[in-house]
Amino acid sequence: MDVSKIHGFNFPCPIRFGAGASKELTDYLKANKLSRPLLVTDGTVAELSFFKEIKNDLQQKGFSVEVFSEMHKNPIKSDVLKGGDAFHETGRDCIIGIGGGVALDVARAIVLRVNHKRDLFDYDDLIGGDKYVTEDVPHFVTIPTTAGTGSEVGRSAIISEDESKKKRILFSPKLMARMVFADPLLTMELPPFITAATGMDALTHNMEAYLAKNFHPMCDGIALEGIALIANSLETATHRPDVESRAKMLLASLMGAVAFQKGLGVVHSLAHPLSSLLDTHHGLANAVNLPYGMQFNYEGFEARFDKMADAFGLSKNNGNRVVDHLFEMNDRLGLPTKLSAIGVEAKHIEELSELAEADFCHPNNPKPVTRADFKNLYEKAL
Template structure:
């Protein structure tokens, strides 16, 4: 397959994929009679040359751009309210989310809030709030800049409470982008540590989706192919990036996000509290925890692990071989093996275990996870 060529996929969002595909953005806006987009991104992306080029290109085509980037690394409700104020005060007609998970989550939450003005967390999917998402939403476009969360193809946003740090899920099929411009060239300059952390996040999505207990053979097939693409490209994308490696990572990331509509599991429930309590990068939290979470899941699910091992081309098709592969991969991409190396202390364990047990991801894990299980997993990983 040529990664120089632009391809189109519809699943169900239209995905325009390929090198320089972001240059199609001005023509797309004009075709849809959109002249005043609100671009939502994070403060880091807003400073990067490629982002400034995108904004400049739009302005050259007489498109009146407004940029909102005043958001946290782990987004909170007040970020969404501030962004909605910018929408209200500047007469926008569409929203373009550019970035990784944080920027795209805030963009999607603003898309919801524009025509749904009750308290944002009334729409929390975990309490059935999706039934209140009844109004139209603005035209929404996504442009991913990392290969991690796959938020560009998602239909939910994870936003934390400013005070309690508890994560809420805003969900509705209405929140899917109308079109995704997935340009691997935008991911070429991501530093190695971020490439590593976001890449392991994408791998976690695919692995946990395959293991999740719901029956969804379509997602299983996508998850296996996503794992294969990441297996073929992550180490190179971190240590010696080229267009092929970056393209495969971007595809594998989107596939993980499509697959995990089936559910996630124990690894994400271990990772989420690290972000909310200690502000740990979500991908890094997943990366350190995934070997331990996968080891927990082996017994009773040997057949699933055999399929994973075969996809990863491991000489032994066992769960233990998969766990060793994950430790080895982390070593190759310079991810630490222990939580103590990313700022976790023994005094955090009890609170982390409480938060993990309250988390929304593990009910879809293939086997039940108790609070004591979470405590022991954290201690083992420490």
């Protein structure tokens, strides 16, 4: 893969990919007659040198720039409402989401909020709220800084209720970015833990999408290629990062987000309650639960596991090795393999199981998952 060149492709939206792609932002905005961007990012990224460079470059070239970075680690409705107010009060004409899944989810939700004035959760896709997304939305650009969620190419944002922390999905094709600048150089300074956790998030997206019960052979092919890229690059990106490993992880993350249009499954339903109840990093929650969820899914889907084993480089017809391989990956990446290591206690399991059963992902799992199954999986992983 020649990552020294910047490549352009269009799937599912226009993407500029390669080392230095983010430098094209100012010319792109000028070409689209945009001059007053709202940069949406999280508080950590807002302090990093590359973010300051992007901001300074825009200002030096005559752009009026405002930054919105008030958001929680698991974003909530009031974060979005504040961002919408910032857009209007400062007279912005476009939104640029810069960061990982949290910043891009908040940015996308602000894009919806700007011209849609109903209660934010009236637009929840799980209650048919997409039918209310009828107005124009601001010009939206995304610049990912992690290789995990793939939110840069998404059409939805997951935002929690302020009090209950229940997760809601805001969705519409209108919320897809008009342009993505995927620049692996922006991920080079990620610390090992974040690289590993977000990388396992991308792996979970690809694996769960491949197993999801819906018929979508194109997503299946993309998911297998995403798994192969991660198998080939995640450990290097974590422990000995170079531009090629970072580029492969960024592509695999994009692929996972495209593939999971097919659906996700039991692992995400195990992980989401950990974020809601205990504020666990989403990628870490997926990483710990992934081997247990895959163990649950193995029986009856051996042929699919054989293909995933091949993508992992475990040789053909070796699907029974996949679960052990996932435990070994977590060990090599310095990630925990037990929930007790991330603050989960036996007293949490009942509530976690209730939240998992109510989660929106497991209906697409290849086999049904009951509350008793969730309880059993949490107890195994504890």
